[in-house]
Amino acid sequence: MVRSAKWRKIFLVLAIVVAVAGTGGVIAAVVSYNEATKIDRSNPKVVLDEYLRAALIEKDKVGVDLHTCDDPVGLAPIGSLREEFDRRERDFGVVVLVTWGAMTGETSGKDSAVTTTLTISGRKDGAVISKRSETWRFTLVESDGWRVCAARQMPEPAPSATASP
Missing domain, CATH: 1.20.5 (Single alpha-helices involved in coiled-coils or other helix-helix interfaces)
Known part of the structure; x- marks a missing residue:
């Protein structure tokens, strides 16, 4: 026993x-899983990149919501742009692709403004059939990490007149 x-x-x-x-x-x-999947809101440009990916490429409402302010009414122009892409794809049988270039911006306290150029191309059967570039300015606010709050398309600069001899 x-x-x-x-x-x-x-x-x-x-x-x-x-x-x-x-x-x-x-x-x-x-x-470890929590750290690996944590959203990086420490830099306005990183947050904007993730927001654009969710809004314009992946059409991911949850991803969009994770990167926007509580009242994202100022982001309606991006919603309209996404609707335009969807309409063109449906009406013309094309695939609309969007990319963005370098981001420039300035941060002052809890506010940041970031500008980037969106390049929008329409493809059909693998060939580019249309392409345009638009400059956009985004407003971000630091609220428990950076959040995208507003977007507006910037006017294209007027061509400068040059004198010919």
């Missing part, structure tokens, strides 16, 4: 060690 009690204690201790190690492993895995 003494031997049986001793083995029970050994098995009990081993079971506790395995349970604690398993729990620690699960906690470590959850923390």
Whole structure:
């Protein structure tokens, strides 16, 4: 009987060690997953890049919501642009692709304004059939990380008149 009690204690201790190690492993895995999938809102340009990807490429409403202000009414122009893309794809049987270039901006306290050029191309059967570029300015606010709050298309600069001799 003494031997049986001793083995029970050994098995009990081993079971506790395995349970604690398993729990620690699960906690470590959850923390690692959380860090790997955490949204980076530390830089306005990174947030804008993720917002544009969600809004104009992936059509991901959840992704858009993760990167916008509580009241995103100022982002209606981007919504209209996305609707234009959808309408052109449907009406003309094309694929609309959008890319953006370098982002420039200035940050002052909790406000940031970032400008980028969107290049919009229409493709049919793999060939580019139309292409245009538009300059857009985005307003971001720091609110528990940067959030995109407004967008507006900038007017194209007027061609400069040059005198000919």
